Amino acid sequence: MTLLPASLLFLSACSGDSRVGDGSPSGKKVLVLGIDGFDPKLLQRFMDEGHMPHFQELIRQGDFKPLGTTMPPLSPVAWSTFITGMNPGGHGIFDFIHRDPRTLQPLFSMSKVSPSESNLSIGSWNLPLSAGKIEQLRQGEAFWEILERAGIPTTVFRIPVNFPPASAGKTLSGMGTPDLLGTPGTFTFYTNDLFGVKMDPSGGRIVQVQVDEGTIRAELEGPPNPFRLSPADGGSDEPVHPEMKAGFTVYLDPAEAVARFEVQGQEFILKQGEWSDWIPIRFQAFPLLVDVSATVRFYLQAVRPKFRLYTTPLQIDPRIPAMPISQPEDWSHQLCEELGYFYTQELPEDTSAFSEGIFDGEEFWQQAQSVFQERRRAFDHLLEDFQEGLLFFYFSSVDQGTHMLWRYMDPQHPGYVHHDKLQHGVRTLYQQMDEVLGRLLKAVDQRTTLIVMSDHGFSPFYWGVNLNTWLLEKGYIALKEPSRQGKFPLFMNVDWGRTRAYALGLNGIYVNLFGRERDGIVLPGSDREELLDRLEADLLDMKDTRNGQSAVSLVVRTDKEFQGPQLAQGPDLIVGYQWGYRSSWKSPLGEFPKEVFVDNQNAWSGDHSIDYRLVPGVLISNRRITLSEPALYDLTVALLDEFGVQKKPEMIGEDCLQ
Numbered sequence: 001m002t003l004l005p006a007s008l009l010f011l012s013a014c015s016g017d018s019r020v021g022d023g024s025p026s027g028k029k030v031l032v033l034g035i036d037g038f039d040p041k042l043l044q045r046f047m048d049e050g051h052m053p054h055f056q057e058l059i060r061q062g063d064f065k066p067l068g069t070t071m072p073p074l075s076p077v078a079w080s081t082f083i084t085g086m087n088p089g090g091h092g093i094f095d096f097i098h099r100d101p102r103t104l105q106p107l108f109s110m111s112k113v114s115p116s117e118s119n120l121s122i123g124s125w126n127l128p129l130s131a132g133k134i135e136q137l138r139q140g141e142a143f144w145e146i147l148e149r150a151g152i153p154t155t156v157f158r159i160p161v162n163f164p165p166a167s168a169g170k171t172l173s174g175m176g177t178p179d180l181l182g183t184p185g186t187f188t189f190y191t192n193d194l195f196g197v198k199m200d201p202s203g204g205r206i207v208q209v210q211v212d213e214g215t216i217r218a219e220l221e222g223p224p225n226p227f228r229l230s231p232a233d234g235g236s237d238e239p240v241h242p243e244m245k246a247g248f249t250v251y252l253d254p255a256e257a258v259a260r261f262e263v264q265g266q267e268f269i270l271k272q273g274e275w276s277d278w279i280p281i282r283f284q285a286f287p288l289l290v291d292v293s294a295t296v297r298f299y300l301q302a303v304r305p306k307f308r309l310y311t312t313p314l315q316i317d318p319r320i321p322a323m324p325i326s327q328p329e330d331w332s333h334q335l336c337e338e339l340g341y342f343y344t345q346e347l348p349e350d351t352s353a354f355s356e357g358i359f360d361g362e363e364f365w366q367q368a369q370s371v372f373q374e375r376r377r378a379f380d381h382l383l384e385d386f387q388e389g390l391l392f393f394y395f396s397s398v399d400q401g402t403h404m405l406w407r408y409m410d411p412q413h414p415g416y417v418h419h420d421k422l423q424h425g426v427r428t429l430y431q432q433m434d435e436v437l438g439r440l441l442k443a444v445d446q447r448t449t450l451i452v453m454s455d456h457g458f459s460p461f462y463w464g465v466n467l468n469t470w471l472l473e474k475g476y477i478a479l480k481e482p483s484r485q486g487k488f489p490l491f492m493n494v495d496w497g498r499t500r501a502y503a504l505g506l507n508g509i510y511v512n513l514f515g516r517e518r519d520g521i522v523l524p525g526s527d528r529e530e531l532l533d534r535l536e537a538d539l540l541d542m543k544d545t546r547n548g549q550s551a552v553s554l555v556v557r558t559d560k561e562f563q564g565p566q567l568a569q570g571p572d573l574i575v576g577y578q579w580g581y582r583s584s585w586k587s588p589l590g591e592f593p594k595e596v597f598v599d600n601q602n603a604w605s606g607d608h609s610i611d612y613r614l615v616p617g618v619l620i621s622n623r624r625i626t627l628s629e630p631a632l633y634d635l636t637v638a639l640l641d642e643f644g645v646q647k648k649p650e651m652i653g654e655d656c657l658q
Helices: 005-010 040-048 053-061 075-084 143-149 331-339 351-355 361-385 397-409 422-441 467-473 526-540 632-642
Strands: 029-035 063-067 097-100 105-108 111-114 119-122 125-128 133-136 154-157 170-172 187-191 204-208 215-224 243-252 258-263 266-271 279-286 290-296 298-302 308-311 389-395 448-453 459-465 501-504 508-511 552-557 573-577 580-583 597-599 617-621
Touching (some): 029 422, 105 111, 143 154, 187 215, 187 351, 243 279, 298 361, 351 361, 361 389, 361 422, 422 448, 508 526
Parallel strands (some): 154 170
Antiparallel strands (some): 119 125, 279 290
């Protein structure tokens, strides 16, 4: 028996002859290759160098233009705009995170999980009497829902911001899909030597193990068990749900760099530097009645003198998903039968393990390439079965790889590292997309419209901006204990009675508005308008004192630039950083380091959360592009028009393909 999902978490021609009278297809096919982070400048550079022959062929056949992205140019915002044809005021996604104005705490922007509201406690057992709830927070109807209603068959593979998946067509959820713990992805690192290991890594956890006569016994830590209650640590009176666990044993070879693993009756052998296949795991929640399925891969990094073992985030098992990840619900099971196990978490390339020093560059490359190969097999499988209607397929490799490999190709980067192989890593990612396109071109006939698109482009991330520190220095924020600046996260040291504005997320600034924020002091109306005018002027005047450069090139007033019923959910201002700048790592969650500007030495060395005009996406098609400056919301309308389906009134774009 599988636990109910939310209970667990708390535990190509456009001519008329290709359509029939009711708007349904008559063999019409539209193929959309969605490549996250595919940059028009890098594409042009690699084409000029002769590395992208299939893209050059498609452009000769059709057309190529930069594709206008969103402000801010963040993946959940941009893909939501493409999905709905609306700007953030309509679909309600303004960043990866937003805040609850009543608590001023950050919240995940793409989905929300609520536990069962009715429970029966018997001793240490806690029995949920009703299902919990998983909500998709993106508002608006997805374009494939509109097509399905018009009789057009659709397959949408891992498009972001579609968890839980929209109840139409055939879809597998992508960005926004959690791991089994309900996080974007939490790896585990086991070692017997903690020297030099960061004990609280972002996106992971560290477990110290003991080697006893060549044997290591450890546990995989699963999600909280919604059926159990135990006393809380630290003397709290509130009981907690203890984590479910699954034990495993590692036997180290006494002479060779190799180990034998036993995991729930399964055995396998790994050499040092080798990855396991996917290993299915079952966590027992309620004896004989309820268990929870997961999958995991093991990477034996080192046997001795230091034992080092990495395990992937626990994946939702696609055979028996503990949360809804596909539509129809059994499609993930079918894919698993046809393709084998695969990553189900949102962005499986483990950028956190690389940033936190668990992986080196080559290990990240190896792991990310395994993700790409999984995705490539799925692409071939779906393309082979595709007969008519719409097929959208999403690749994350370019985006995640460019984030992490930029510094290897850019000697100007503060964190530049020379590496004979990885200096060409980004180019290799583009060449892999060229090979994918070559496969697509073979499937195109006269009834097929082929579109290659991306949500945004890329820029270097040279310098971080501690925006909350800047707001503090300019007098917009006050601290309760100025002498303890930088000691508290989540705005814990902020004196809200003397604070007029604060930054949260990668690009947003919120007014501490009376009647909206918990401790708001700025009056609506003229006081708010004057404050926003001053903030905008000060932001555009921000200079990096170390080099004299302007750090901000655009400030967007959301109430003036956007429209729609979700406008009140967004920040009051959206900051567009100049080329090379980006929000720091600490400012988005309410920290106040001493410096405003810092060099970025992190492996995460490329980015795009800047002025949207500097990082457009890509639009390439075998059809002519009719607009001089097409944007994501125009492409949404174009997809509908390919099948003779009218756009919805709230869509702000126009058809951009002929």
